[in-house]
Amino acid sequence: MTAYPSLHMMIAGERVSGGGRRTHAVVNPATGETIGELPLAEPADLDRALEAAQRGFKLWRKSTPQQRAAVLNGAARLLLERQEDLARIATLEQGKPLAEARIEVLMNVGLFQFYAGEVFRIYGRTLVRPEGMRSTVTHEPVGPVAAFAPWNFPLGNPGRKLGAPIAAGCSVILKAAEETPASALGVLQCLLDAGLPGEVAQAVFGVPDEVSRHLLGSPIIRKLSFTGSTVIGKHLAKLAAEDMKRTTMELGGHGPVLVFGDADLDRVLDTVVTQKYRNAGQVCVSPTRFIVEESVYDRFRNAFAERAKAIAVGNGLDEATRMGPMANPRRPEAMDRLIGDAVQRGAKLHTGGERVGNAGFFYAPSVLSDIPLDAAIMNEEPFGPVALINAYAGEEAMIAEANRLPYGLAAFAWTQDSKRQQRLAREIEAGMVGINTNMIAGADSPFGGVRWSGHGAEDGPEGVQACMVTKAVHEG
Numbered sequence: 372m373t374a375y376p377s378l379h380m381m382i383a384g385e386r387v388s389g390g391g392r393r394t395h396a397v398v399n400p401a402t403g404e405t406i407g408e409l410p411l412a413e414p415a416d417l418d419r420a421l422e423a424a425q426r427g428f429k430l431w432r433k434s435t436p437q438q439r440a441a442v443l444n445g446a447a448r449l450l451l452e453r454q455e456d457l458a459r460i461a462t463l464e465q466g467k468p469l470a471e472a473r474i475e476v477l478m479n480v481g482l483f484q485f486y487a488g489e490v491f492r493i494y495g496r497t498l499v500r501p502e503g504m505r506s507t508v509t510h511e512p513v514g515p516v517a518a519f520a521p522w523n524f525p526l527g528n529p530g531r532k533l534g535a536p537i538a539a540g541c542s543v544i545l546k547a548a549e550e551t552p553a554s555a556l557g558v559l560q561c562l563l564d565a566g567l568p569g570e571v572a573q574a575v576f577g578v579p580d581e582v583s584r585h586l587l588g589s590p591i592i593r594k595l596s597f598t599g600s601t602v603i604g605k606h607l608a609k610l611a612a613e614d615m616k617r618t619t620m621e622l623g624g625h626g627p628v629l630v631f632g633d634a635d636l637d638r639v640l641d642t643v644v645t646q647k648y649r650n651a652g653q654v655c656v657s658p659t660r661f662i663v664e665e666s667v668y669d670r671f672r673n674a675f676a677e678r679a680k681a682i683a684v685g686n687g688l689d690e691a692t693r694m695g696p697m698a699n700p701r702r703p704e705a706m707d708r709l710i711g712d713a714v715q716r717g718a719k720l721h722t723g724g725e726r727v728g729n730a731g732f733f734y735a736p737s738v739l740s741d742i743p744l745d746a747a748i749m750n751e752e753p754f755g756p757v758a759l760i761n762a763y764a765g766e767e768a769m770i771a772e773a774n775r776l777p778y779g780l781a782a783f784a785w786t787q788d789s790k791r792q793q794r795l796a797r798e799i800e801a802g803m804v805g806i807n808t809n810m811i812a813g814a815d816s817p818f819g820g821v822r823w824s825g826h827g828a829e830d831g832p833e834g835v836q837a838c839m840v841t842k843a844v845h846e847g
């Protein structure tokens with residue numbers, strides 16, 4: 372059985388802890404018990420990390436594609452070797468079922484391997500000019516990156532935040548969530564053990580607002596990469612704007628799922644019910660608003676609720692568990708508030724709507740229907756195990772509902788009509804659209820949103836490009 376490791380920061384390749392620093396108690400969300408004490412950065416720690424990041428950038432910007440690929444491929448191999456340990460640590464501190472944590476390791480393996488190839492394809496171009504003149508367009512690493520990763524994918528988020536800057540030739544200071552530090556440290560350690568210099572990638576923890584103000588207030592940092600809520604994203608984007616830093620913002624969503632009468636309902640249900648309750652709904656691309664055509668509404672809603680009731684909720688370390696606890700005590704509180712408000716406004720609760728057990732942060736898989744559009748849950752990202760199912764009269768009304776909110780991250784649609792598929796692909800406002808599939812992410816595919824869901828993309832060639840600036844050089 373993997374023990375929970377002792378916690379530290381990683382500054383300039385050295386483990387930093389103790390020394391009278393403040394600490395944060397890391398809690399196992401399945402039991403509510405404290406499993407670790409995390410040291411929090413003081414301003415002097417952050418200054419040391421910034422100085423190291425500056426040195427790391429000077430070093431790594433000159434690295435060859437072969438060196439970058441060797442580190443990324445080496446880290447991918449180590450991640451695979453350490454898959455079981457890393458998955459257990461992620462489940463201990465975040466709660467998700469082990470099977471989901473193992474997939475997170477594989478996501479990082481795939482991404483690092485993809486980026487290891489992508490470093491050879493950072494092409495520029497030569498412009499057509501008269502003889503004697505030469506004009507080239509090149510891409511250079513943007514500089515030291517400050518990256519903030521949330522707790523919902525404790526391994527996957529740090530992998531994204533570290534992989535792209537390293538591939539691009541940047542240095543990076545990662546502040547992963549204080550709730551899930553050991554997973555982030557485990558991913559970083561694979562990169563360091565694969566030969567990455569300690570000044571190129573570092574990990575700090577702290578009081579989030581103190582750390583982000585300090586790092587973003589420094590001219591050393593040239594780019595902000597943030598994953599988290601829209602509210603915090605807007606706050607950090609303003610801090611970054613003071614110094615015109617580049618930004619990649621992966622923010623909240625409110626995933627619409629359009630289910631048309633001509634869809635294969637059993638296949639839809641097989642896919643979307645599992646997808647809804649993955650990671651207890653704490654997924655930015657989670658399907659949230661089920662926008663169902665009237666003709667199949669009753670059947671869809673009843674079958675959905677039956678399947679939700681059958682989901683095995685329990686400790687993520689138990690292989691039989693299909694849904695673990697929520698990650699922290701704020702989430703069940705948010706569920707009670709949002710579901711309570713919807714029911715009070717007339718929504719029907721078909722199952723769930725309550726906490727499970729006396730220990731940890733468990734919440735029952737929940738299904739609401741007939742929810743008025745002014746209920747908070749129809750406008751605010753619920754980020755939890757609740758499906759919102761409403762009936763609509765045909766395509767136009769369904770597209771209007773999909774585009775009603777200012778979010779635009781992931782959207783899904785189920786229909787067999789090929790002309791309609793094309794219309795939906797064009798008209799739904801989202802960064803990622805899945806038609807007859809829930810598979811909208813992959814190492815080679817840009818992951819990101821539009822409008823209040825943010826801008827810029829992670830993964831794919833776009834993930835590396837986002838860590839680069841363009842330079843045009845004209846020689847006469």
Ligand code: NAD
Binds near residue numbers: 583584598623655
């Ligand atoms: P939150 O908005 O306070 O925190 C979200 C993340 O941002 C956390 O990792 C936190 O450490 C970090 N953060 C908070 N304040 C920060 C600051 N000033 N500077 C830097 N980082 C900061 O909320 P929470 O209670 O942790 O989560 C609630 C909401 O966050 C959810 O309802 C969901 O909408 C959103 N969220 C989104 C994602 C995502 O993948 N997009 C992940 C986690 C949380």
